[in-house]
Amino acid sequence: MAASIPKIGWEQVSPAPVVLVFGKESFLADRAMQRLRALLLMEDPELEIHDVDAGQYVDGALELIASPSLFDEPRLVRVENGVKATDALIADVLRYLASPVDGTTLVIRHDGSTVRGKKMLDAIRKTPGAIEVVCQPLKRDELVPFVRGELRLLEREATPGAIAALVDAFHSDIAELANAVRQVALDTQGEVTEQVVRTYYSGRVETTAFAVVDAVIAGDVATALVTLRHAIATGADPVPIVAAFAMRFRQLAKVSGAGGGDSQAARQLGMQDWQVRNARKDLRGYTDATLCEAIEAIAHADHAVKGAERDPHYAVERLVRQLAARS
Incomplete structure (x- = not known):
């Protein structure tokens, strides 16, 4: 019987042929993915990065992506959304684990919310040289x-x-x-x-990221950009800034579909009364269509600041301009 692979925290991540990022805490999972990417880029700036959506995967794509190129650049293949893995992905990963490609790092992210892909996860956990990054919510x-x-x-x-x-x-x-x-x-x-x-943080004053979000929701693009640029100049990471947008707009989306008074909606949504009250006030500047557009723009920016684009700072500034213009 094959031994289990090491289980580590995000801060212990190091390059390995196969990496399973497992757990429901997306912030820690993002950290793990960012650290791994940074370490691989330090090893070789010519690293090729390929992103795969497990729910959209088609047969044979992994073999094509992972195969050595003409110039033999190292590869990082990031498979997101493992909970929606297609049958084709599961089958291809099982074949790949039998003979991983030299110079390729395969990362599979799965939040564990469903048993979809269990056979694939079990196989990874028995693959010599693989590691598992545990990203469960912290107590x-x-x-x-x-x-x-x-x-x-x-x-x-x-x-x-x-x-x-x-x-x-x-x-x-x-x-x-x-x-x-x-x-x-x-x-x-x-x-x-x-x-x-x-x-x-007197009176639970929000962080700089949330000050940017507040200015955007208010439609004050000038204040939002000044606050954002100050944050970036003092070393703020674009990833948590986009995460702040995602959290606030997820909250708006939840409240937009809730009926009843503030207290009733708060109980239904697991929120505080004041959060529902403030969200309903913020929603006055949005229609269903513009709220959906905002959430799509945030998803695009989240992808961009996590490596899909070369300049994460430009990506988050673009997001601020887009959302401020819509509100």
Whole structure:
């Protein structure tokens, strides 16, 4: 019986012939994918990157993409949406695992929400040299170590009280928490203390990413662009900025279809009354059509900032202009 492959966290990702990114926490999965791409590009800037939608896969595509080219450039093949894998993809991956191509890194992302592709997942987990990146939602008691890890990456130190304050303020969304840690670390000097956090996020002040979103929803493109450019100039990553847009507009989409009063809708949607109230106010600037267009633009930008385009900063600025013009 074949031994199980190593299970690691996103921060431990390193190049391997086959990588399974598994779990429902999309923020950690995105981090894993970004880290792997960065490491492979460091090894060889001529890396070829190919993205595959598992739900749209056609027979034979993997063999064609993974085959060595004339100049033998290394390849990164990223298979997204593994929960919707076609029968053709499952069959092709099973054949590929028997003889992985040298110089090719195959990454399959599966959130585990369905058993679709179980035979493929089981095979990956028995493939010598493969690794599995575990990306499950973090429990409350895992958030303090997560914040400590984020601070280490930024080469900053914080008091236990400051870390606890950050977790208290942003525990409901790990992407938001990571962005809050980054912003307070970049915008302050010296040890991050509880007082610094309380002052910086007084009254649960939203992070820079959400300030950009607020300006966009208000139709204030000038403020949105100034805030965005300041964020980028101070080192903000475009990925969490787009994630902030995705979170807010998902919320708008949920509320747009909810009936009843604010309290009733909040209970139905698992939200707070004030969130529903604010979302309904924001929705006044949108029709069903423009809201759908906005969500499509965010999905395109999300793809762009994760490697589909060469300039992620331009991609997020383009998104801001598009959405501000629609609102």
